[in-house]
Amino acid sequence: MLTRRFPARLDRHPADTPPLRTVVVGYGYWGPNLVRNVNERPEFELVALCERDPARGQAFSAKVPNVPVMADLDEVLDDPTIDALIVATPPHTHHAICKAALLAGKHVLVEKPLATNTMDAIDLVDTANMRDVLLMPGHTFLYSPPVAKVRQLIDRGVLGDMYFVTSARMNLGKYQKDGVICDLAPHDLSILLHWIDEPIAQVAASGRSVFQPGVPETAFLTLTFEGGATANIELSWLAPSKVRKMVVVGSNRMVQYDDTAGDEAIRIYDRGMEFETPESFGEYQLTYRSGDIIAPRLEPAEPLALELQDFAHSIRTGATPRSHAYLGVEVVAAMEAAQESLLRGGVPVAVAERAERAVA
Numbered sequence: 263m264l265t266r267r268f269p270a271r272l273d274r275h276p277a278d279t280p281p282l283r284t285v286v287v288g289y290g291y292w293g294p295n296l297v298r299n300v301n302e303r304p305e306f307e308l309v310a311l312c313e314r315d316p317a318r319g320q321a322f323s324a325k326v327p328n329v330p331v332m333a334d335l336d337e338v339l340d341d342p343t344i345d346a347l348i349v350a351t352p353p354h355t356h357h358a359i360c361k362a363a364l365l366a367g368k369h370v371l372v373e374k375p376l377a378t379n380t381m382d383a384i385d386l387v388d389t390a391n392m393r394d395v396l397l398m399p400g401h402t403f404l405y406s407p408p409v410a411k412v413r414q415l416i417d418r419g420v421l422g423d424m425y426f427v428t429s430a431r432m433n434l435g436k437y438q439k440d441g442v443i444c445d446l447a448p449h450d451l452s453i454l455l456h457w458i459d460e461p462i463a464q465v466a467a468s469g470r471s472v473f474q475p476g477v478p479e480t481a482f483l484t485l486t487f488e489g490g491a492t493a494n495i496e497l498s499w500l501a502p503s504k505v506r507k508m509v510v511v512g513s514n515r516m517v518q519y520d521d522t523a524g525d526e527a528i529r530i531y532d533r534g535m536e537f538e539t540p541e542s543f544g545e546y547q548l549t550y551r552s553g554d555i556i557a558p559r560l561e562p563a564e565p566l567a568l569e570l571q572d573f574a575h576s577i578r579t580g581a582t583p584r585s586h587a588y589l590g591v592e593v594v595a596a597m598e599a600a601q602e603s604l605l606r607g608g609v610p611v612a613v614a615e616r617a618e619r620a621v622a
């Protein structure tokens with residue numbers, strides 16, 4: 263798997279070192295959440311915001327008056343006292359900003375997706391490895407307690423063999439020029455890669471661009487993993503209400519994860535079918551199982567806070583973060599394959615080879 267290509271990282275920031283001097287880049291829709299969490303976490307010291315839109319800079323200053331706003335990224339990168347950048351700018355800007363930051367020797371946490379194409383994503387990983395700094399994509403859902411619970415159920419064999427997963431991620435969403443696949447698919451893809459823990463072999467995608475050609479508001483992805491598990495993802499910015507639901511069907515149990523259901527986000531169903539192979543034609547036996555439904559207790563925690571904690575911990579210890587750079591590359595490769603499939607009328611497009619080729 264791609265993850266095995268990580269070189270061991272050096273222990274550069276032991277736990278008793280001072281907070282990481284950090285700059286957040288971008289204060290649009292998502293940046294304020296990062297700024298709040300960076301300010302709340304003891305591992306970080308927010309030393310500046312980098313934002314090129316003066317109105318957004320003023321919005322930041324009204325909330326965080328003691329921290330300066332810098333409009334020029336080069337000024338940030340020239341400051342040797344800055345340890346880390348947290349990038350929350352639009353996806354098409356990630357490669358240029360992150361590459362410059364990594365070359366300047368800064369650790370980088372970049373919002374999903376890592377980049378908009380596989381070559382750029384791999385280039386960032388290579389640059390981080392060359393400079394011996396941490397590059398981490400911000401796949402926030404990997405830190406959400408319900409997602410972690412499902413991973414635990416899979417690891418403990420509670421679900422049995424993974425048959426398939428379905429996912430629906432829809433709402434009346436914010437229209438962005440990168441399209442709905444780039445905006446929403448990284449969430450499902452990162453969760454699925456984390457749960458299934460195998461490379462995605464191929465992706466087929468269909469969808470619809472209602473307002474502008476090449477900017478789909480709705481897309482339907484079908485993924486096949488190398489071990490045979492399949493997944494279906496429904497994405498939309500054009501939906502009457504918010505739906506964030508995933509269903510995992512295993513040989514022993516089924517799980518429903520509804521991110522809008524609060525305390526009961528996870529329900530484990532002891533349901534399924536037992537099929538006994540017939541001894542002679544027409545004699546098959548099908549038994550339905552319909553047992554208990556359990557909603558396990560979930561520890562309340564803000565995923566973004568856990569993500570930042572993992573970022574700091576990985577910088578300090580050299581550990582690989584849960585949301586690691588090669589998972590970010592696989593997400594981008596699958597996203598790119600989905601976009602290619604969409605353009606080619608829904609034909610399945612190989613993913614693993616694409617990522618491997620880009621690494622080679």
Ligand SMILES: NC(=O)c1ccc[n+]([C@@H]2O[C@H](COP(=O)([O-])OP(=O)(O)OC[C@H]3O[C@@H](n4cnc5c(N)ncnc54)[C@H](O)[C@@H]3O)[C@@H](O)[C@H]2O)c1
Nearest residue numbers: 288289290291292312313314315318350351353373374402
């Ligand atoms: N993890 C999540 O759940 C989640 C949710 C929403 C968005 N995101 C991600 O966050 C990122 C930002 O999304 P958004 O919706 O906040 O975008 P946005 O367009 O609302 O905000 C981006 C901000 O970056 C600033 N900016 C752009 N280029 C810059 C540069 N070179 N230097 C300094 N500032 C610059 C813009 O002025 C703007 O204020 C995207 O990668 C998106 O996918 C993640």
